[in-house]
Amino acid sequence: MKHKSIITADDHPLLLKGLNDFLIEKGYNIVGCGANGREAYNLITKLKPDIAILDIQMPFMSGLEIAKKCKTNGISTKIVLITIHKEKELYNKAQELNIFGYILKEFAIEEIENCITTVSEGQPYFSQKIKDMLNTNSADDEALNVLTPSEKKILKLIARDKTNKEIASLLFISYRTVEKHRSNIINKLKLEPKTNSLLSWAKEHHDKLQ
Amino acid sequence: MKHKSIITADDHPLLLKGLNDFLIEKGYNIVGCGANGREAYNLITKLKPDIAILDIQMPFMSGLEIAKKCKTNGISTKIVLITIHKEKELYNKAQELNIFGYILKEFAIEEIENCITTVSEGQPYFSQKIKDMLNTNSADDEALNVLTPSEKKILKLIARDKTNKEIASLLFISYRTVEKHRSNIINKLKLEPKTNSLLSWAKEHHDKLQ
DNA sequence: GGTGAAATACGTGTTAACACGTAATTAGCT
DNA sequence: AGCTAATTACGTGTTAACACGTATTTCACC
Known part of the structure; x- marks a missing residue:
């Protein structure tokens, strides 16, 4: 050997x-x-x-x-x-x-x-x-699998400091749709009901978002 | 030797x-x-x-x-x-x-x-x-030195996902004062005029905040 | 070819995070 | 004692990020 x-x-x-x-x-x-x-x-x-x-x-x-x-x-x-x-x-x-x-x-x-x-x-x-x-250490990783492809894409953009309207422009969809996705993501990840909990989460886990 | x-x-x-x-x-x-x-x-x-x-x-x-x-x-x-x-x-x-x-x-x-x-x-x-x-690599570090002690303290709490009202309670001050500090910090750091640029910055630089 | 999940979108309302101006009090330093 | 920076605080207004409900379209899959 x-x-x-x-x-x-x-x-x-x-x-x-x-x-x-x-x-x-x-x-x-x-x-x-x-x-x-x-x-x-x-x-x-x-x-x-x-x-x-x-x-x-x-x-x-x-x-x-x-x-x-x-x-x-x-x-x-x-x-x-x-x-x-x-x-x-x-x-x-x-x-x-x-x-x-x-x-x-x-x-x-x-x-x-x-x-x-x-x-x-x-x-x-x-x-x-x-x-x-x-x-x-995989609780959050599993949570990520709950998300659909569109939701993940939006999460990545949120982590890059894009606003809903910017994301809407980038993806050629309505900003209201982005808002809805955002709301759904928060539900799926069971984040605490705080104003910026999603941005916060995205920032903390941005390394796992690709 | x-x-x-x-x-x-x-x-x-x-x-x-x-x-x-x-x-x-x-x-x-x-x-x-x-x-x-x-x-x-x-x-x-x-x-x-x-x-x-x-x-x-x-x-x-x-x-x-x-x-x-x-x-x-x-x-x-x-x-x-x-x-x-x-x-x-x-x-x-x-x-x-x-x-x-x-x-x-x-x-x-x-x-x-x-x-x-x-x-x-x-x-x-x-x-x-x-x-x-x-x-x-010290552009941001120098920026930190522009901040006063109170501003740094608030920045740390922002990075920990505290809202203005929560920070106010923790520091025994009015939430309007926290808002003012926040506004001042954004000015000093010359952040782009976006809604959550400060939270974003705090998250990205939280390792330098102590 | 129907069925369910995903993606799209809007109405309506609330709240937190800002901007900008102003101002009183406190603390450090000389 | 006096000056400056820091801290505290409010008024007023705007906007982005949510909640919650609803509804249409698209698409994969059996």
Whole structure:
């Protein structure tokens, strides 16, 4: 298992060093490492490693973009993302691309060996800790699924500080329709009956609105 | 210089490993390291190191809290904070406490040796990169300084979804006064003349409101 | 080809958040 | 003691964001 070739990449030099040192001490076969997304992608195309352990957030190219390009270019390197992001959105996106692993940096040391082992065998590995977190924190996410497509579209515009009339213009509908949607959204989300509870909610959850 | 005793602490195991490995390779005298704020503080009180390199965001006790306790307890350990936070607020707080250094994790490897050298000589070291960033990114921060204490207090409550009447009750003043403050804040911040521009602004900048 | 959900829209009314002007009181500073 | 900024407060008016009910059209789906 430890003969599998691995490359690593993170724009965080200290973290990259920590990761490399750890894996080398454990006897893994690190064949390269990059300081940003572009370097990482170049390494992958050149070395065609078995596994690439990548940060999501990197300059020039994100871990997700790298995964996408690998998929379209038919590179069989198995991508493992290692990140601080706990957002469900990213987690879902990761599962859609051919990503084999997703680890949180907080628990990297405990989980990374398990992850590499599992991924080496061709099985995906998604941190249990992430699953736990997403489950405990998904009340609002579920609420979002109650909304219809139009309602979601309007919510996004509300989060961008658009007034009802502006939204109406943008969507070529009456501002009264927007008002009605707004009212319906408040009902569905069961927001407290305050004047600006909807704007407030939209602002607080704007990261989940796309 | 390299004989100075140093302890490190970060709740991020990989990063902590990267930091320790790096410093040890460079020949520094690492006498201990902690995985969270409490461990870090215990190490400091026990070992009284010359320098403590701490993350800001840690469980149980933040780097800032540790600095504060060291100050009140008369411990002369020089605190260096190493963080991903680019917020001016934290930077300012750091300068108020007896903190000797402030480094961004992104540039840690380039700057940490300089920092340790400078701090060892009893001089404070604050990353030039932070200063650059704060200057380019401080339009809103400066705007905040235009506000009076009462106005800031009200802004915080607005960001917490309080209505004018609720704020009035909380502060034992008339809701008309709150309205006036609100109007004045909008003028000072030069917000666009929209109905909820203030709530919107407060929500977007609530992290800078304390 | 009917049925239900979604999208569209209006009538009517209430309220919170503003604008703009004015003004009294308080607090800090010299 | 005197000056300035801050805080407090009201009058008056406008508008955006709601609530609640109702009604038509569109569309997917069986």
